[in-house]
Amino acid sequence: GAVVSQHPSRVICKSGTSVKIECRSLDFQATTMFWYRQFPKQSLMLMATSNEGSKATYEQGVEKDKFLINHASLTLSTLTVTSAHPEDSSFYICSAKNERGGWADTQYFGPGTRLTVL
Amino acid sequence: AQKITQTQPGMFVQEKEAVTLDCTYDTSDQSYGLFWYKQPSSGEMIFLIYQGSYDEQNATEGRYSLNFQKARKSANLVISASQLGDSAMYFCAMRDSQGSNYKLTFGKGTLLTVNP
Numbered sequence: 001g002a003v004v005s006q007h008p009s010r011v012i013c014k015s016g017t018s019v020k021i022e023c024r025s026l027d028f029q030a031t032t033m034f035w036y037r038q039f040p041k042q043s044l045m046l047m048a049t050s051n052e053g054s055k056a057t058y059e060q061g062v063e064k065d066k067f068l069i070n071h072a073s074l075t076l077s078t079l080t081v082t083s084a085h086p087e088d089s090s091f092y093i094c095s096a097k098n099e100r101g102g103w104a105d106t107q108y109f110g111p112g113t114r115l116t117v118l
Numbered sequence: 119a120q121k122i123t124q125t126q127p128g129m130f131v132q133e134k135e136a137v138t139l140d141c142t143y144d145t146s147d148q149s150y151g152l153f154w155y156k157q158p159s160s161g162e163m164i165f166l167i168y169q170g171s172y173d174e175q176n177a178t179e180g181r182y183s184l185n186f187q188k189a190r191k192s193a194n195l196v197i198s199a200s201q202l203g204d205s206a207m208y209f210c211a212m213r214d215s216q217g218s219n220y221k222l223t224f225g226k227g228t229l230l231t232v233n234p
Contacts, residue, residue: 032220034221034222042226042227043209043226044209046221046223095222107222109155109164110162111162112161
């Protein structure tokens with residue numbers, strides 16, 4: 001089956017630093033990847049849609065200058081949290097769309113990255 | 119705008135019994151897809167089952183079945199013969215057909231606890 005990896009799985013950083021999270025589709029090409037944020041005991045909230053070779057599309061209320069997304073290849077998208085603050089602490093999950101998949105399984109989720117900003 | 123409603127914040131079930139997790143949705147689209155995902159404490163999102171809006175039969179995947187009632191706009195998940203490993207958060211999600219990106223909208227989730 002399709003596998004999506006995320007790195008790192010867990011990161012702790014100091015306030016004001018930047019953190020980069022990688023999302024990779026390991027055995028399929030993904031022209032579209034999605035970035036979600038999940039606060040404790042809450043649902044997944046879509047942050048942005050990442051399209052290979054073009055600018056990401058951000059959801060309303062998400063600061064594009066704070067959450068930089070780069071989708072430079074068909075298997076890699078990165079999310080950089082710039083000048084992170086404690087309120088950015090959250091669980092970040094990516095998903096990748098398999099272009100060859102059908103309706104049911106076209107989005108595969110990564111294992112998530114838990115970010116803690118001190 | 120699309121909306122997914124899961125009215126059960128938490129559910130308890132005895133091991134080996136069946137449990138139904140509720141999900142209602144709201145959309146003006148004629149073509150859409152409904153999904154259920156399981157999220158254990160590890161955080162990964164595990165795809166369970168899918169139902170297309172034009173599918174006439176309810177979807178089934180092993181112990182999972184989706185009770186799809188289109189007129190009521192409900193897509194309840196039924197888990198038969200519950201196991202301790204089924205304890206997790208369960209999210210209902212919907213994807214519309216508009217545009218090419220197929221964004222998912224998630225409900226708030228239901229925390230299922232299976233008791234021995």
